Amino acid sequence: MERLTVLYDNRAVDGFKADWGFSLLVELDDRDILFDTGAKPEILGENMDKAGVDPEEIDIVFISHNHWDHTGGLPVILEKNAEFELFVPEPDCLEFEERIPESSICVPVSSPTYITERVLSTGIMATGLESPQYEHSMIVLGEPGPVLITGCSHPGIVDIAKKAVSLTGEELFLIVGGFHLYRADREEIEEVSEELKRLTRFVAPCHCTGEEAIEIFRTSWKERFIPAAAGVEIPLEEA
């Protein structure tokens, strides 16, 4: 069965460890893709063990952006897996190239790109003028409709979702990941929530979305809200 498993998040279920950061496994019929790696190798390692995920089986590691709470768990993969493809924002590629073995490949991403037949990157989006920060998000195409996976959404969750809709030409099935609303006020959160309702059927906000925003989404989206935390599996099929 194709599914998503949250491996690292600020919150956790069923004996999984909670910690600030984000990582999610995308299991497809032909490929296993790790989206981000959380902050601490020991916590990612423990949660992977608990979920029965073998680092050696990972074909692709996708780093959304070069922040410690998304890149810190990379050693867990490096220890056991000498051959994987690493997709990172183009401006950060040199730094990552130094960290991975020669048998692995660092693929710089700038514009929207297919990374497998069914998985694409939105292409990098920049935030911050003086020291720009680059982030890309992942779109998984499948039976239920496009699934958008975000790391921190520094470029803005609504803009990222709009880009995903324009790239796929379809309403999204689900958005899962950090929406970066933990410092936003209620009014702003409600505005974002309403805008997203026109772009996706389901949401699974976690990580830096923040407790308050997650609760607002839960109340407002009702059966269109999917709870996400470390240890949660989301099947990629019609809900």
Ligand SMILES: [Fe+2]
């Ligand atoms: Fe971040």
Ligand SMILES: [Fe+2]
């Ligand atoms: Fe983050």
